Amino acid sequence: MGAQTTTDPRPIPRLSVAGLRPQNTGGPVHSSLARLIASGIADSRADLVKATGLARSTVARHLDTMIDAGVVTEGGAVSRPGRGRPPLRLALNPRAGVVAVADVGAHSARLALADLSQNLVAQEEIALEVARGPEATLDLLTERLRRMLAESAAASAGATPGRPSALVVGLPGPVDARAGTPVRPPIMPGWDGFPVGRTMTERFGCRTFVDNDVNLMALGEARALPEGEAPLLFIKIGTGIGGGLISASGELHRGAEGAAGDIGHLRVPGADDTVCSCGNIGCVEAVASAAAMAARLGREDSGLAEHDRPRGAADLARLVRDGHPGAVRVVREAAVTIGEVVALLVHVYNPARIVIGGAIAAASDDLLARIRGVVYRRALPLATRRLSLAHSVLGTSAGVVGGTVVGVEHVLSPEGIGDVLAHSS
Numbered sequence: 508m509g510a511q512t513t514t515d516p517r518p519i520p521r522l523s524v525a526g527l528r529p530q531n532t533g534g535p536v537h538s539s540l541a542r543l544i545a546s547g548i549a550d551s552r553a554d555l556v557k558a559t560g561l562a563r564s565t566v567a568r569h570l571d572t573m574i575d576a577g578v579v580t581e582g583g584a585v586s587r588p589g590r591g592r593p594p595l596r597l598a599l600n601p602r603a604g605v606v607a608v609a610d611v612g613a614h615s616a617r618l619a620l621a622d623l624s625q626n627l628v629a630q631e632e633i634a635l636e637v638a639r640g641p642e643a644t645l646d647l648l649t650e651r652l653r654r655m656l657a658e659s660a661a662a663s664a665g666a667t668p669g670r671p672s673a674l675v676v677g678l679p680g681p682v683d684a685r686a687g688t689p690v691r692p693p694i695m696p697g698w699d700g701f702p703v704g705r706t707m708t709e710r711f712g713c714r715t716f717v718d719n720d721v722n723l724m725a726l727g728e729a730r731a732l733p734e735g736e737a738p739l740l741f742i743k744i745g746t747g748i749g750g751g752l753i754s755a756s757g758e759l760h761r762g763a764e765g766a767a768g769d770i771g772h773l774r775v776p777g778a779d780d781t782v783c784s785c786g787n788i789g790c791v792e793a794v795a796s797a798a799a800m801a802a803r804l805g806r807e808d809s810g811l812a813e814h815d816r817p818r819g820a821a822d823l824a825r826l827v828r829d830g831h832p833g834a835v836r837v838v839r840e841a842a843v844t845i846g847e848v849v850a851l852l853v854h855v856y857n858p859a860r861i862v863i864g865g866a867i868a869a870a871s872d873d874l875l876a877r878i879r880g881v882v883y884r885r886a887l888p889l890a891t892r893r894l895s896l897a898h899s900v901l902g903t904s905a906g907v908v909g910g911t912v913v914g915v916e917h918v919l920s921p922e923g924i925g926d927v928l929a930h931s932s
Contacts, residue, residue, distance in 0.1 A: 509685065511835055513757035514679065518569055518731050518787075518913070519536050519545075519546060519624075519625055520546070520625060520727060520730035520731050520908055520912050521546050521548070521730045521734070521757065522542040522543075522545055522546045522730075522912065522915060522916055522919070523542070523756075523790055523916060524539050524542045524543055524548075525538070525539060525544075525921075526760060527560065527561060528630050528633075528807045532774070533921075533925075534921035534922065534925055535921045536559075536561070536565070536569045537569055537572070537573060537921075537924045537925075538864070538919055538920055538921040538923075538924045538929065539559060540555055540559070540566070540570055540579075541573065541579070541599065541623070541919045541924055542572065542916070542919050543558050543559070543930075544565070544579065544597050544598065544599055544601055544624070545623055545624050545625055545693075545785070545919060546625075550585055550596050550598070550599070550629055551585050551592060551594035551595065551597060551846075552566060552567065552570065552597070553594055554594075555597075558873050561823035563691065565756075569913045570597075572928070573928065575702065576931045577600055577602065577603065577664060577926045578599065578600055578603045578924075578927055579597055579598070579599060579600065579927055580597070580598050580599075580600050580930050581595045581596070581597055581598075582596065582772075583595065583596045583597055583642075584596065598624060599622065599623040599624045599629075600667050600931070601622045601623075601624075601626075601642060601663070601667060602621075602665075602666055602667075602668065602673035602931070603623050603927055603931055604623045604668060604671075604673075604918050604927055605620050605621065605622055605623075605628060605656070605659075605667055605668050605671055605672060606620070606621050606622075606623070606671060606672060606673050606675065606910075606911055606915055606918065607616060607619070607620055607652050607655075607656070607671040607673070607674045607675070607711070607914070608620075608621070608675045608676075608875060608906075608907050608911055608912075608915030609648050609652065609674070609675070609677070610675045610677045610720060610723065610906035610907050610910060611635070611637060611644070611676065611677055611678050611720065612637075612638060612679055612720065612725050612745065612746070612887045613636075613637055613638075613694055613745070613746040613747075613819075613906050614634065614635070614637075614821075615628065615632060615633065615634050615635060615892055616632070616635055616648065616809065616904065616905065617631075617632050617904070617907050617928070618630065618632070618633065618651055618652060618655060618801065619642070619646070619907045619910075619911070620655055620659055620667070620671075621907075621911045621915070622655065622667070622916070622920065623672075623915055623918060623927075624775055625801070625911050625912075625915055627907075628631070628659050628663075628667055629655050629658070629659045629665040630907065631651065631655060633646075633647070633651055633843055633877070633888045635647055637678075637679065637694070637695050637696070637698070638695070638696055638707065640696070640697040640698070641697060641698050641701040641703065641706075645703065645706055645707065646800060648676075648707075649707070649710050649711075651712070653672075654672075654760060655777060656668075656670065656671065657669060657893075668709065669872055669885055670712060671713050671914075671928070672914070672918045672923075673713055673714050673715075673716065673913075673914035673915075673917050673918050674707055674708075674711050674713055674714070675715070675716045675717075675718070675723070675908055675910035675911070675913045675914045676703060676704075676707060676715065676716070676717045676718075676719035677717075677718055677719065677722070677723040677724075677906050677908075678692070678695070678698075678703070678717065678718075678719050678720060678747070678748075678916065679692070679694060679695065679697045679745075679746070680692025680693065680694060680698065680717075680718065680719065681719065681765065681766060681769055682717055682718055682719045683700040683765050684716070684717060684718050684761060684765050685765075686702075686704070687703055687705060687715060687716070687717040688700050688701060688702055688703060688704070688717070689701060689703065689717075691768075691785075693747065693783070694746060694747055694784060695786045701761055703715075703717045703721065704716070704717045704825035708793075712836075714917060716910075716913050716914065716917065718759075718913070719749065719751070719765075719768070720743070720749070720753040720771075720906055721741060721742075721743045721749035721750060722751045722759055722761065722768065722909070723751075723766065723905075723906045723909030723910045723913065724741050724751055724864060724899070724901075724906045724909055725739060725740075725741035725750075725752065725753050725759065725768070725862075725905075725909065725914065726735075726751070726909035726912055727743055727901055727904075727905040727906065727907070727908030727909030727910070727911075727912060728753075728760050728862050728864075728900065728901055728905050728906035729741075729753040729907075730757060730898055730908070730909075730911070730912050731758055731900060731901055731908060732860070732900065733861065734757065734869065736756065736859055736860045736895075737753050737755050737756070737757055737858075737859060737860070738753060738754055738755050738856060738857065738858045738859055738860075739752075739753040739819020739859065739860045739861075739862065739863060739897075740752055740753075740849075740852060740858040740859055740860070740861045740862070741753070741862045742770070742845075742849065742857055742861065742862065742863050742864065743864045743865045743903075744795075744796060744797055744845065744863065744865040744867050744868055744874070745796065745797050745820050745865040745867075746795050746796060746797060746798045746819060746820055746862070747767065747771050747792045747798070748770060748771035748791055748792040748795065748845070749768065749770065749771055750768035750770040750771075750852075751771070752767055752768045752770025752841075752856060753810065755859075758770065770848060770852065771790060771791060771792030772785050772787060772790045772791075772792060773790065773791050773848050773851075774788075774790060774791075774796055775788070775789055775790075775791045775795075775844055775847065775848065776789075777789075778790075778793070778794045781793045781794055787922070791844060791848050793843065794841070794844055795822075795841035795842075795844040795845050797819065797820035797823055797865065797866065797867050798820065799821060799841070800817075800823055800834075800838060800841050800867070801818065801819055801820070801822060801823040804816075804823065804826075804833050804837050805817060805836050807833065807837075808833040810833075810924045811833070820865065820866045820867060822863070823837075823838075823866075823867060824866040824867055824869070824871075825850070825870075825874075827867065827871045828868045828870045828871075833857075835873060836872070838867060838871050839872055839873050839877055841874075842874045842875075842876075842877030842878050842881075843877055843881055845874075845878055845880025846877060846878040846879075846880065846882055846885070847869075847884075847885065848881050849861065849878055849881070850881060850882045850884075850885035850886045852888060853882060853890045853891065853894065854887070854890055857890050857897070858894065859873040859893065859894065860894070860896075860897065861882075861893045861894065861896045861897075862896075862897060862898070862899050863875050863878060863896065863897070863898060863899070864898070864899040864902075867900035868898060869898070869899075870904060875897070875898060877895065879896045880886065882896065883893075
């Protein structure tokens, strides 16, 4: 199936913008101006002056450099109240670059291309099995992404570049983001230490960023919400259970070795006879993940026909949507266990918002409601008085949005913007 272009209704995610001083020149100023435009925060020269605090002449000089290089376009009126001639609209040129994202799960992957204004150019969902190993998985991703890039370039008559300016890959397991390698991922046999980043960089000729999939979901969610919604904790309940942490400043918190947020292997009481895929016993992932719920339902509900027995998160979500009593019961029981872990995390991290994502969360209000009830009952009032627990506002696109943010911020960094200007010129 070919890549699908789509109307993108989501809010434009914010990009981080460094504070500027009057003496700043070149890369830092070009980067900040480009990121403000790409975030939708500034769409006119007057907006850029207000957002940066720089003199109008300084903004004009650097902006004209980017317009002359073909990185920024200016044209069309910006609607403004009041009298006077409306300002001209600023936008990043779609020809200036494209970011490719592969949000990989245990059984499927979402692939996307986005321009530097964070507009989705194309997207596609494909079936795969990460358990087949890195070579087979990366070969499939490479083939599909190359096809998407070629189709998008052809469809836009060259308005979209045929090669990416950056590639971002999210994987369902612990990742050393600096090395671009998975680190002993429990549900990804054969992936430990595999050079994913280096392999994809060699294939696509651009910088490749590799991160945990829930980290990218957390980043996408946080940047699509108002700034006051951070610190944020994103919890995905799927084949495994993972977490992503976003600081009050909107930045991803990976920890010293990239292991921050790996909450699926916290131990829960009363599960000493349950062995986890990581080799330990009693992990919350082994007890309350979608895979664990599906397995439990298959063992306990003898009334299920063989073809109805859930084999994973998607099957269990279908049964929950259909109101199957056994499926609803196991989800409610798992939610209590997850809620106990989340209550502990509330005291450790004190987030402003907790987001529950994954197929089961999307299929069942019971999951969120039960988790919320346990958290408010178990955590102290000081940590919960302004806490919100909610479904994801981005849903299944959260990982793609987060990956787009990572890629675009790299391309529009003070160092990267110089390459964009040189290439466009």
